[in-house]
Amino acid sequence: MHRKDFINILLITTALGIPSASLAEGGDMAFSVAGDGLWNAYAPASHSLVSSLDNMGAMAFELGHDRLGMAERDANARLTYLATAGLALAFFNRANSIFFGHEGSHFHFAHLTGRTEHRFVDHDDQSTVSYLDAYMRSLWSGQTKASAASKSPDASASDPVEIMWANNAGVNWQMAHSEIVMRENLLAGEGRITNAMPYLYNRFYPSFYALRDLKNDDDSGDLIDFRDWLESQHGEKDSLEKIATYSLIAMLASPATIDAATAGQDYVYGGELSYRPFGIDMGQGASLSWDIPTYANAMNFTIVPTVYLRSQGALADKFGADSVVLGAGIEFAVLGEDAQELSAYGAARWGKLSGEVELAAGDGSYASLGLSYEVSDILSLDLAAMHADGASLRGKRNLPQGGDQVWLGLSVNF
Numbered sequence: 001m002h003r004k005d006f007i008n009i010l011l012i013t014t015a016l017g018i019p020s021a022s023l024a025e026g027g028d029m030a031f032s033v034a035g036d037g038l039w040n041a042y043a044p045a046s047h048s049l050v051s052s053l054d055n056m057g058a059m060a061f062e063l064g065h066d067r068l069g070m071a072e073r074d075a076n077a078r079l080t081y082l083a084t085a086g087l088a089l090a091f092f093n094r095a096n097s098i099f100f101g102h103e104g105s106h107f108h109f110a111h112l113t114g115r116t117e118h119r120f121v122d123h124d125d126q127s128t129v130s131y132l133d134a135y136m137r138s139l140w141s142g143q144t145k146a147s148a149a150s151k152s153p154d155a156s157a158s159d160p161v162e163i164m165w166a167n168n169a170g171v172n173w174q175m176a177h178s179e180i181v182m183r184e185n186l187l188a189g190e191g192r193i194t195n196a197m198p199y200l201y202n203r204f205y206p207s208f209y210a211l212r213d214l215k216n217d218d219d220s221g222d223l224i225d226f227r228d229w230l231e232s233q234h235g236e237k238d239s240l241e242k243i244a245t246y247s248l249i250a251m252l253a254s255p256a257t258i259d260a261a262t263a264g265q266d267y268v269y270g271g272e273l274s275y276r277p278f279g280i281d282m283g284q285g286a287s288l289s290w291d292i293p294t295y296a297n298a299m300n301f302t303i304v305p306t307v308y309l310r311s312q313g314a315l316a317d318k319f320g321a322d323s324v325v326l327g328a329g330i331e332f333a334v335l336g337e338d339a340q341e342l343s344a345y346g347a348a349r350w351g352k353l354s355g356e357v358e359l360a361a362g363d364g365s366y367a368s369l370g371l372s373y374e375v376s377d378i379l380s381l382d383l384a385a386m387h388a389d390g391a392s393l394r395g396k397r398n399l400p401q402g403g404d405q406v407w408l409g410l411s412v413n414f
Helices: 003-016 036-040 042-067 075-111 131-141 160-188 193-215 222-234 239-252 255-261 263-270 314-318 393-398
Strands: 117-122 146-151 280-283 286-291 294-296 300-303 306-311 323-336 340-350 353-361 364-374 379-390 403-412
Touching: 036 042, 042 075, 042 160, 042 193, 042 379, 042 403, 075 117, 075 131, 075 146, 075 160, 075 193, 075 263, 117 131, 160 193, 160 222, 160 255, 160 286, 160 294, 160 306, 160 323, 160 340, 160 393, 193 222, 193 239, 193 255, 193 263, 222 239, 222 300, 222 323, 239 294, 239 300, 239 323, 255 263, 255 286, 306 314, 306 340, 314 323, 340 393, 353 393, 364 393, 379 393
Parallel strands: none
Antiparallel strands: 117 146, 280 286, 286 306, 294 300, 300 323, 306 323, 323 340, 340 353, 353 364, 364 379, 379 403
16 A cells, blocks of 8 residues: 555545544544434444454554565564554554444434534543543543433433433444444455454453443442343342343453454464464355354343354355355343343345345344445445334344434445
C-alpha cells in the first residue's frame, strides 16, 4: 500500500457519515449529529464504523511492517514491533469498540424508547464528561470511567424491561462484533493478526466484565444490574459467577479463539500476517467449524452453539461463488426465563461482491440481508436490510424497534 492510499483513508473517514467529525469538538453532539436515522440502523452502522476504523489501523500496522522489512527480520525484531505498533493498534481497536460499540449501544437502545438526552456521567464526581474525553479515556485505559446516561426530555420513567435491554446492549454489541469478525474470516478463508485483537477483546469482554463486577461488588455495573434483575425477577442465584463461567467456557470452546490467540506467535516466529481459520476437512473443498457466542438479554442469559460449513469447492461452485459459508445454530437460556431460538446463516463471495443472509425464529422472527461491493481496493458500498417481528432475541438485539429497516453506507476495506 502506498502512502497516498493511507492518506486517502483518512480523507474517506469524513465521507462515512460517522460521529467522529463532531467528536473532535469535544461537545455533546457525537451521538446525535446524524439524527434518528442513525439510531434506527445503529447496529449495522456502528459495526461498519468500528470495522472501518480498525481496518485503517490495520493498514497502518502492515504499512509499518512492510516499510521496516519485518518479514525478513528476526523474531526479536518482530516481537518488538508487535509490542509497540501492535499494542498501539490494540489500544485503538479497544477504544473504537468501547466508545462507538459498547457505549453507543447503550444510547442506541435508550434513544429508541424515548430517552433521547444522552451524556457521560463521571463515576467519581458525577460531572458531565465530554465525548472526546470519554473516547480518550477508552483509548488509554479501556474504560470511559463514566456512565452512559440517558433520560427522556420530560423525565418520565421507562419500561424496566426496556431499561434492562439498554443496560445489556453494550456487552451484546461486543459479542455480536466478535461473531462478525469470525464469520468474515471464515468467508475469506483467512484471518489476519490485525483482526485477532478485535475478535479476542470483544469476545472476552463479557467474562472480563463479570469478573470485574464480582471484584467491585459494591459498585454499580452493567452485569451487577443484570444480576440483581435476574435475582429479583427470576430467582437466580450466583448469576455473576455463572455468567463469567459460561462465557469463559464458551469462548475457549470456540476455535476462532485459539486461532486469534496464536496469531501473535505465528507472526513473531514466522513473520505471518495471516492465518487459516480452523476447520475439519470434509472433502471436496469443504470444512466444518463452530462457534459459541453468549448473550445477555433482558429476561435471560443465553448461549448460541452454531455449526458452520465452509466451501471453496463443489458447494461454492453450485452457487458460482468463490467461497460459501453456511451456518445453523440454536440459542437457549442457561439463566433466567426459558427461551429457544433457531437460526440459520449463509454468506457467499463473488469477486468484489459479497452477500449474507441471516434468519432466526423462536417466539418471534428476524431476517437480515447484507450486500457489500468493493468499489476500490480500500472502499466498499454496503447495504443492510433487516426485519424483526415479535419477541425474537436476535431481532431485539439488532433491531430493537422492530419492523423494517434499510441502511446504506460506505466502509473501509482491508
